[in-house]
Amino acid sequence: MLSVRLAHYYCCVLAIVTFPWPISGHAQELPHAQHPLNLHPIDWSQLLSLHRALVEIESISGNEYKVGEYLHSYLTAHNFTVERQHVDPLAADAESSRFNLLVYSGDKHSARVLLSSHIDTVPPYWPYDNRENNQIWGRGSVDAKGCVATQIQAVEELLATGEIAGRDVALLFVVGEEIGGDGMRKADDLGLSWETVIFGEPTELKLASGHKGNLGFNIKAIGKAGHSGYPWLGENANSMLIPALVALDRLELPSSKKYGNTTLNIGKMEGGVAGNVIAETAKAQIQIRIADGSAEKIKDIVVDTITKVDARLELNFLSKGYGPVDIDTDVEGSKSFNHYSKSPTVCGNLRLHLLGFDTIVVNYGTDIPNLHGDYKKYLYGPGNILVAHSDHEHLVEDDLFAAVEGYKKLILAALA
Numbered sequence: 001m002l003s004v005r006l007a008h009y010y011c012c013v014l015a016i017v018t019f020p021w022p023i024s025g026h027a028q029e030l031p032h033a034q035h036p037l038n039l040h041p042i043d044w045s046q047l048l049s050l051h052r053a054l055v056e057i058e059s060i061s062g063n064e065y066k067v068g069e070y071l072h073s074y075l076t077a078h079n080f081t082v083e084r085q086h087v088d089p090l091a092a093d094a095e096s097s098r099f100n101l102l103v104y105s106g107d108k109h110s111a112r113v114l115l116s117s118h119i120d121t122v123p124p125y126w127p128y129d130n131r132e133n134n135q136i137w138g139r140g141s142v143d144a145k146g147c148v149a150t151q152i153q154a155v156e157e158l159l160a161t162g163e164i165a166g167r168d169v170a171l172l173f174v175v176g177e178e179i180g181g182d183g184m185r186k187a188d189d190l191g192l193s194w195e196t197v198i199f200g201e202p203t204e205l206k207l208a209s210g211h212k213g214n215l216g217f218n219i220k221a222i223g224k225a226g227h228s229g230y231p232w233l234g235e236n237a238n239s240m241l242i243p244a245l246v247a248l249d250r251l252e253l254p255s256s257k258k259y260g261n262t263t264l265n266i267g268k269m270e271g272g273v274a275g276n277v278i279a280e281t282a283k284a285q286i287q288i289r290i291a292d293g294s295a296e297k298i299k300d301i302v303v304d305t306i307t308k309v310d311a312r313l314e315l316n317f318l319s320k321g322y323g324p325v326d327i328d329t330d331v332e333g334s335k336s337f338n339h340y341s342k343s344p345t346v347c348g349n350l351r352l353h354l355l356g357f358d359t360i361v362v363n364y365g366t367d368i369p370n371l372h373g374d375y376k377k378y379l380y381g382p383g384n385i386l387v388a389h390s391d392h393e394h395l396v397e398d399d400l401f402a403a404v405e406g407y408k409k410l411i412l413a414a415l416a
């Protein structure tokens, strides 16, 4: 396992290098680096401090302004050019504005490689917590602030060692990924193109070879309220909705060898106002993860199923949806990286030999379908999706350090 090898590697480094500050468990006490050129090959304190700062700022979808502000000032202080791209608030009366950040240090039109991740999180917010065994807990610690921090660190380190030039790479941090991707769809309007885009989502430090497609929709039943003792005088919306949900739950949907079964989740239901009142309205929110075929085909199955149960039910698809997304994994295998020798005082003659990445198929959606264009795409990041979105979202510091190396390897491979 790559992570095991890297963990071993870092242990070796720690054993021979004397740092002027504690390495783990006290990120809040660590000093920031002043300038990219002062970076050590792995600047532990800068990475952990940046990750901590990002996680400490609540940025549930729709409320990304503060974390965007923080990133803007951080990246400007680190000599990057930062452009803001306004994204509409979620509600017309919302006070908080939102924006994507396009980040570069050369000419944005010349960048061949783009690294991108999202700065919003799912609710609820819960704070950063540095626990024993170098664990970092908190909302967004995995999804996807681990990716944001390590992508920035990777680019800074490659710039500092001169392995890439400012014109080679740009970064794009978007809002709204967790609610359908309005940020990335807006970024699609930038009119920029890249040879390679490296998307950051938790993949356990593996290269994702693809992810399932996605189709979300709502069903609404409208009945007629009345006294529960006289049900024949009303029309119970719950009774209209329930058979439709049962039919959906029993659907056999297409499967594929690569992605497994198409799955359907009845995620939210609500209906009626009280036990003694005939329910006037009822509704449900449903998400389908598509393993085979197009979203259009699945949509037809859903419409047909619902119509047969009760044609009065209202169906509202949240977007066009998309089928399974195949992702590139053709990174050169074993490769020796010798850039550590450029900072001999820190790492001496140590060499890190990264083996080829393991690959993984994931069941979650990403912003990839929202960024159109003919480009090579990779999906990679620290942390495990199984803890993301949960009340035990966390990763270990070694994952962050390893992800910096992984991103560097992907960038160099893309530019080779």
Ligand SMILES: [Zn+2]
Residues within 6 Å of the ligand: 118, 143, 144, 177, 201, 202
């Ligand atoms: Zn994510």
